[in-house]
Amino acid sequence: MSKTRSLRRQLLVMTFIVLLFISSLALWGAHIYANRTTKISYDRLLYGAALQMAENITLVNGKVIIDLPISAFETLSLSSSDRAFYSIMNTQYQVLTGYKDLPDIPFPQLIRESQQNQPIKPLYYESNYRGERVRFIILSKRLLEADKSKTVFVIVGQTMEARAKAAKEFNQIALQFVSVFFIITMLLLLFVIWQVLRPLQSIKQAITERSSLDLSALDIHVPSEIAPLVGSINYFMAQLDNTLQRLERFTAESAHQIRTPLAGLISQAQNALDEKDAALRKQQLENILESSQLLTQTVNQLLNRATLTHRFQSHPFSLLSLDELIKDTCRELVVWALEKHVEIAYVGDAKTNILGDEFALKQMLHNIIENAVKYSPEHGTVEVELMTQSTASNQALSNQATLQIRDQGVGVCDEDKLHIFEYFYRSADNVAAGSGIGLSIAKEVAEHHKAAFHLKDNQPTGLIVEIVFLCVEESKQ
Template structure:
């Protein structure tokens, strides 16, 4: 061209030539005598930019839906075992506690399925225990209630005053037995492992034993049984005062109930590398072969001559377990008779 394409300043600039926008590069020689200008229409540059942009975006626009679809299928396939597990658990009834099938369960979901199976097993065991307890309780209550009905019918039909009085005395005796059984059942139901530790405080076993012995003194006095609490250093354990009182009451009640008239009951609490609470008596004792069985619910030794519920020692063991202690039954080691020595032992950390 006969005229300059742009300004004389070196570098890039834009100018309008023949009504069209141009991009101009201006360069000077070292002596600044000659000027060189190169120009390109801006429309061509814009077309090239659009072409490059389209080439870059088109694969991305095509790939994004495909990638999203692949992700959707992948996540769905990964979550499918969880969905199946959810549906199986959701469709179960309250009575269906059999284990979940572990066949085909992915490695990532296996720990969850295993934990659910362990939970189902614990629930199954708890429900079965409750069903057995309810059935046993119903059976044990049915016997004294049937006896009460029979004795009441005898009293109603008899015309002999002495026979009526004997039947009424048997009714009173049956009521006492049923009352004790109900009290033991309620006591066992109150021993709740979920809430037991909430009420734990430092409990003085000596003071608690003295209180329970004072409550049971009339029962011991009626049989001329001497109850003694050994003096020793104070013994404290972390526990529930009411439950430990129930434990002592059951041990002492059993000792008084099965010890012959004129016998002795000795209570002690000492720290011997761990707290040891002991109740021993001069009664007939428990044969070695039956010491584990008497800890089961409703088990009674044949020929004992006493009407009991068979729940006392099972309650004692349950309370001991909840307090981190263990129960031991041994023969008496003194010279006053065969007897029984029941020990509740706390580990050293409870001292």
């Protein structure tokens, strides 16, 4: 037996994977948001400090006057772990005040934009300076005095330790929040999974606690999604109960039917041993042979019925040529019928296909035709005819094939027609040898193929067995 997979474990694994993916996505988004937020916040500090410096630069008598405010440095000193650098330069790259070795200043871009006589937008860039990573901002200011003008550039930089620390703290808070969310969600989902799987556990418990002989329907309340499962289980148990009842009844009847001829055989054999008259002993031996043949026929039919019962549940239908199947069966029985001085005549000319089980249909045809031959008078004829017709059903054409097997025997009275399909039933007026299960098997096969099974009176005497099949096209195989 292969190892089964736990549904609860599969749900937990899938839930864990989904939550892990969502949590990772949330942490990745939080990381991006933290870096962006801290970058914007500290860039604003840089911009504020550079703007204060630019506002205190003037042009007096053609000379640039710089009065750096303390407030600008106080703004940068809000982060105690960072260091600040600044430089004020003119368009000739001359440092008017501040650090003279600030790195990677984009002078070509500054000169190009200053020549357009438009204010230069704040320009941010990062570079390594004195062993640390520094974020810089560059502002330009145009100084005017009478007919003179000059442009100066304010460059302010700040190390990035504080902003990295702030982003790390934000990420840690996000990690803590996501971890708590993950744990709480997993616990809630564990409860939900347990709650959802409870009906399955109740079904298991209801089946486990009942007796092995109790095949009654389960009466438990389950969600609508699981109701079809309970319905399928109830249907299966009903089918199993019906099969077991039929098997029990059939076994009892079969045992009786076999036990009776066996007892007769023993009695006749004992009488034959004790009989002194040779002629009478010969008659007794002939009776033994006849009883043995009847017993063999009964056992064969019982075995065939057991085989058919198994095939009904295990063999799918296939596309068959019904007319060819009937002809083959007639050919197989024609010699046997002639030995009994009865002719089998196939008078049908229809050709049609059906979905069915070839073995089961042959057993059905054998039983019906053998039964017709058995009850036919000497030099009689058993007619086998296949006809097709189309009938309108639900505003659509449904092709049907009708098989008739007609004999010229004594027929069956209306009272016996009510019981003729019961196992081992034999009429009180029936003098022919037989087991009484042939027509019962034939009707079961017809019903398994969704075919209608009818008994009609033949004229002037005899019985007509009529079976109506539904035909199919080859394209519907």
